[in-house]
Amino acid sequence: MVVLSAARQRALHYAKRNVNFVKLQPKHLEYFNSILQEPCPNRKTVGKILTQPDKIAPFNRDWMNQVEGECPAVLLPTCTQHVSAILKYCQEEKIAIVPQCGNTGLVYGSSALHDEVILSLREMNAEPVVSKKTMSAEAEAGVILQHLQDVAKTNGLLVPLTMGSKGSAQIGGTVSTNAGGIHFARYGSMHANVLGLEVVTAKGDILNMMSTLRKDNAGYDLKHLFIGSEGTLGVVTRASIKLFPYPCSAQLALFRLQTFEAVLELYRLAQEHLAESLSAFEVMDGESLTTTPQEELPFTKTNKNNIFRTGKDYSSAYFAVLVETNGSNADHDMEKLANFVEAAEANPFCAVKNNQNENFEPILSQSLKQTAQLWKVREDVPVRLASAGTTYKFDISFPLDKFYMVVEHFRELLYKNGKFNPDEVLVVGYGHFGDGNIHLNIVDRTRKHSEALDIELFPAVYEFCAAHSGSISAEHGVGVQKKSYLGLSRTPEVIAVMKNLKQMMDPNGVLNPYKVLE
Amino acid sequence: MVVLSAARQRALHYAKRNVNFVKLQPKHLEYFNSILQEPCPNRKTVGKILTQPDKIAPFNRDWMNQVEGECPAVLLPTCTQHVSAILKYCQEEKIAIVPQCGNTGLVYGSSALHDEVILSLREMNAEPVVSKKTMSAEAEAGVILQHLQDVAKTNGLLVPLTMGSKGSAQIGGTVSTNAGGIHFARYGSMHANVLGLEVVTAKGDILNMMSTLRKDNAGYDLKHLFIGSEGTLGVVTRASIKLFPYPCSAQLALFRLQTFEAVLELYRLAQEHLAESLSAFEVMDGESLTTTPQEELPFTKTNKNNIFRTGKDYSSAYFAVLVETNGSNADHDMEKLANFVEAAEANPFCAVKNNQNENFEPILSQSLKQTAQLWKVREDVPVRLASAGTTYKFDISFPLDKFYMVVEHFRELLYKNGKFNPDEVLVVGYGHFGDGNIHLNIVDRTRKHSEALDIELFPAVYEFCAAHSGSISAEHGVGVQKKSYLGLSRTPEVIAVMKNLKQMMDPNGVLNPYKVLE
DSSP: OOOOOHHHHHHHHHOOOOTTSOOOOHHHHHHHHHHHTSOOTTSOOOOEEEOSHHHHGGGSBOTTSOOBOOOOOEEEOSSHHHHHHHHHHHHHHTOOEEEESSOOOSSOTTOOSSSOEEEEOTTOOOOOEEETTTTEEEEETTOBHHHHHHHHHHTTEEOSOOOTTTTTOBHHHHHHTTOOOTTHHHHOOHHHHEEEEEEEETTSOEEEEOOOOSOOOSSOOTHHHHTTSTTSSEEEEEEEEEOEEOOSEEEEEEEEESSHHHHHHHHHHHHHHTGGGEEEEEEEEGGGGTTSOGGGSOOOSSGGGOSOOOOOOTTSOOEEEEEEEEESOHHHHHHHHHHHHHHHHHOTTTOOBOTTSOBOOOEEOOSHHHHHHHHHHHHHHHHHHHHTSEEEEEEEEOOGGGTTHHHHHHHHHHHGGGSSOTTTEEEEEEEEGGGTEEEEEEEETTSOOHHHHHHHHTTHHHHHHHHTTOBSOSSSOOTTTTGGGHHHHSOHHHHHHHHHHHHHHOTTOOBSTTSSOO | OOOOOHHHHHHHHHOOOOTTSOOOOHHHHHHHHHHHTSOOTTSOOOOEEEOSHHHHGGGSBOTTSOOBOOOOOEEEOSSHHHHHHHHHHHHHHTOOEEEESSOOOSSOTTOOSSSOEEEEOTTOOOOOEEETTTTEEEEETTOBHHHHHHHHHHTTEEOSOOOTTTTTOBHHHHHHTTOOOTTHHHHOOHHHHEEEEEEEETTSOEEEEOOOOSOOOSSOOTHHHHTTSTTSSEEEEEEEEEOEEOOSEEEEEEEEESSHHHHHHHHHHHHHHTGGGEEEEEEEEGGGGTTSOGGGSOOOSSGGGOSOOOOOOTTSOOEEEEEEEEESOHHHHHHHHHHHHHHHHHOTTTOOBOTTSOBOOOEEOOSHHHHHHHHHHHHHHHHHHHHTSEEEEEEEEOOGGGTTHHHHHHHHHHHGGGSSOTTTEEEEEEEEGGGTEEEEEEEETTSOOHHHHHHHHTTHHHHHHHHTTOBSOSSSOOTTTTGGGHHHHSOHHHHHHHHHHHHHHOTTOOBSTTSSOO
8 A cells, every 4th residue: 555645735725636638648748748848039049848757756745744735747838839839738638737936836836746747948948138228137947046046136227026046036936926926015016027028828819918018008918818817727937027226335233122002103113214215114013033043043243132032922023024125315214313323223022121121222234244133033034943843834914003903912822721832833924014915824832732723823923813803824825725715715706707817818727726716 | 960079089989889889878877767766785875876967968079179978877886886786787688888087188099989877976075084103094986186195195105196187087087097296206007006905897787806905915916907908898996095105395496408318317326326215207298388478387597597588499499398206205315306407407418508608507496386387387388388279299108218209200200391380389208207207299289180190190200119128008098089099019919818708797898889999
């Protein structure tokens, strides 16, 4: 008897295989091969197919190792024409196919659940073109975000998207998932920043909507259909993205606050004093730093002013807040930040005393190195927590004033009557406060409480979102993981239109099946 | 024999009546009346129907008096439930219906061409709700943009959309047409700023997608389908819109430049020195000010430095450029502007000498009154030109470096070999340079050359756009006027998907017929 891995079991749990899809046969592989051997126009490259299990393995699991498929072949096209011919064939032959870029998603949106073929865009990574004249970049789907950022920076320009996974995430994926990240509050979503797209539809048609125009109201703006639809309506093959002047000045301050009311107040002060220069406002509660080693936490000059502490006492939550500004004039930005800090220190909500009744002073980063260190503390939080035990991650959003309620609610729920021990099960919240985007993480350090936690958390967390004007998915999308909860964030009429769209674009349902919609 | 008005003839020219639509009968009016007499939930209002020709007349013509329909009835619902019942009935009975808000469009997108019923949203204008906590506004379709701006300002917040027609344009129309305007370059399009929508589909289903969440990736983001689709897929009934801190400081400078290269250079300097504080960069060529009375043009202290002149000599074009900054700190903003002006004066491209070899100094606005005067010069340009003769208006966009080519090209074309006299036929360009959005206007001051100009301009202007990576519609949309040119800006594959969408959403094609798609 074959024992299935937990990841394989999970995949089977999420969806039954659709019997209308054909099983991949040698003739299909031969045909795919003939497509991929066709040399690309303007390039000499040809594509390839991977069929050896060890080569397929890295594509066949999500990076959190939560879901494992039985993908029989990975297709690696090198141009849009390859993608078009592949999708046309899959639609006709009813071959299920999953588009995949950096495979950094958290909702299994680019995972095979059964025997789907994987279409990896990673070889579509020609050097991106950055134009100072149009202040835009043009990149293929497989270009890594960080590389695009580097090329833009060389030209004095900024890519308005950045996030922890920038070293692996690829442009096609960031567009298809409407990726968010830490600069969202300043520069907006991919709907705001994608100027043009090239997409291959689920039927194999190439939609060339590439453009660097800022304003273009010639008919329905179809690119928005493909931004955030997680590769279920079409495959993004190229994008042009709006760039911004690279900021001459980046300032970073770290605050410690004692109450959530103080966080709200600090944000109000940031809007007032920093306004157009504010580029990030990130919140971590004290509990979320429990698993960060003490020596990696930043200090002010005296130990007494340690802005962090490990927070075993869950009842006295505190918050660490990173406030970043980006601007064109360092003197102005530092002055704005100084005014802001002064206002915060004078504010009765925001002032925090230590045991010796001294003020905790905010840390103002003094160097690029210190800035990197402070950001690393924030970026490491999800990684540290994930390695500290079995971690339940919820990426949800709320109106600003309700941002932290969900954490308090689940602490109350899980700790009351000694149901779970706060030392064993962490309930923490951190995230992009400026966007109302909180990452609720529940970490079972014993790795023993899965069954009991499953019952407590699902669907309770998502129902809590629905009951408090929140969304079940802020930035990670729906993928496989959240599709059964979609009805909590969207009305039946809205979901019906989504399904009509999917049916219209992909009549045989072969493109990224089992995702987003049930 | 009935003599048709020019506007009526034009309507007939644009489209033949679709014979599948029923002619409105008394029983239909009775049914509409029964719907509109149904009291709205949460309000005591009931809707009404206008059928008297004099009452219908203002709805039955676009504001430029270019197109006149034969609308038999105007429906004035007061709530979403009315709109839903009306559209459900129209879809079933095949009654053609045109949604209309402020009727300020320029492409006849809200005009009846034949005997369509008009659905006016103007009575859906409950007082908008502005929230400082969520930094957003919620407004019904019929709320006038300027009113929303005023309510937001009272709360210290800014609506990121503004334009000349703000006193008449209504929220539903601005969303449906993805309206642009002068602050687009700073704050982005409606795709960037609409947080939530309520829409009634062409089949009468209510899609409640209202939300104030900044980040929400729960499934396909359907609101984008209705932003910019000009009321052909559904009727926007409510919107929530992102607001920004109201700027404490607004600076305005007016430059005179001699060449288009200088405009490009000035823009580069603005990006460098003003960066995040830049809120508008508007360009008018000298010719576009020909019809502005001399006494209304602003002066610097000495007449010698008059920054404007009437530009009869078309070969020596010059440009007036309005540069606006919005920020949170007046001292910083003024210093940035001063650095910018200094850099411009030191720049060999941007320096302009008068006849006495003195520099034309830029005008820096010294008061709110002067700011209003300077903006009025810009806002009046389209109105002045329209009243100076028969005016051909083209709202098109190009990559920045190609912004002005279209004006030069058509001057060359129209004036060569004395085909037209520059005193009789003006060829001017002005617009939102930061967005690459130029308004090419051709004014026949004699009102005699229509026939000859028609031949020269159509489809030549739109073909020029297509040939130079431009769009046939920057911000005004397609409506009726540009639908036969859509193929110049969109590929057949893209148009095919648009048509599938229209078919899916509106199977009988009753909602805003004859618009956008042929």
